[in-house]
Amino acid sequence: MxxxxxxxxxxxxxxxxxxxxxxxxxxxxxxxxxxxxxxxxxxxxxxxxxxxxxxxxxxxEISIPKAESSSIEKPLNFIEIGFKYFSLIIINLALMAIIGWMTLDSEANLNSRFAGLLLSFLLPISIVFFTLKTSRTQRLLKFGSGFLVYIVLAIVTVGFPTAFVTGLLPCLSICLLTLFYGDSLLFKKIAAGE
Known part of the structure; x- marks a missing residue:
């Protein structure tokens, strides 16, 4: 509506x-x-x-009111919708690859796992910052669906213990939690700064 x-x-x-x-x-x-x-x-x-x-x-006998761009939304055509969803898939794959490479890679050391942990918060919080008008559920579905799939694939392919010990599951969990609750973190920081 x-x-x-x-x-x-x-x-x-x-x-x-x-x-x-x-x-x-x-x-x-x-x-x-x-x-x-x-x-x-x-x-x-x-x-x-x-x-x-x-x-x-x-x-x-009134002046012509200015149109508000957000009052009526122009429907997207098929190509725009396709590009939108293709972009979301690419973003999800890129985020999954970054976190996986930092944690699950056989050559990953403590530094790269720590970097993966930092990125698992910083990447989603930046997504939250640019999508504040999006609901939490929509944001989680758009940008976190890849993480959900990756969690299932990691547990199935390498097993839960390996996926957990390497840091992949904690990082993906932090990503999902940040995507969902990140807006409340940002609002608290913005309110504290004002």
Whole structure:
């Protein structure tokens, strides 16, 4: 469900129409705009075209309100959706490879495992910082699904004890927890700094 902003174009038109004591039908007749179009604009179901908005605003004798870019979202086409999900898969694979290389690699020493531990917090917290408007669950599904798959694969292929002792499972767990709870950590730090 789309959130209505306090000063959406639809709300401005409703208020102006009511100030003029006009019904939707009367506004449609006076402005030469289809009644259903006016209903959709007032319900914030679609963004009016510039000409349509000008006809309505001229009839109501108001200035043309500025459109808010976030009030109506443009639907994504198939290529954009495909690229979005392909990018998420690449990001997940890259994050999994970095953590796995730092911990599970046979040549990994204590320094690289410690670096893997640091990265398992720093990479997800930076993702959280740039996706604060995303819900925790969405963030976990988008950026942590690879970690969940990696945990299962690591337990199946090398076994739980090896995956735990090498530091892979603790690092992946920290990644998942940071992705989910990172926003509350950031808000606490931001509130403390203000």
């Amino acid at each position: 789309k959130k209505k902003s306090m000063t959406s174009i639809g709300e401005i038109i409703i208020a102006s129409r009511k100030n003029k004591n006009l019904t939707q039908e009367q506004l449609a007749d006076l402005s030469k705009v289809n009644l259903r179009t006016i209903q959709r604009i007032e319900n914030n179901e679609n963004m009016p075209r510039e000409n349509t908005l000008k006809l309505i605003c001229d009839t109501l």
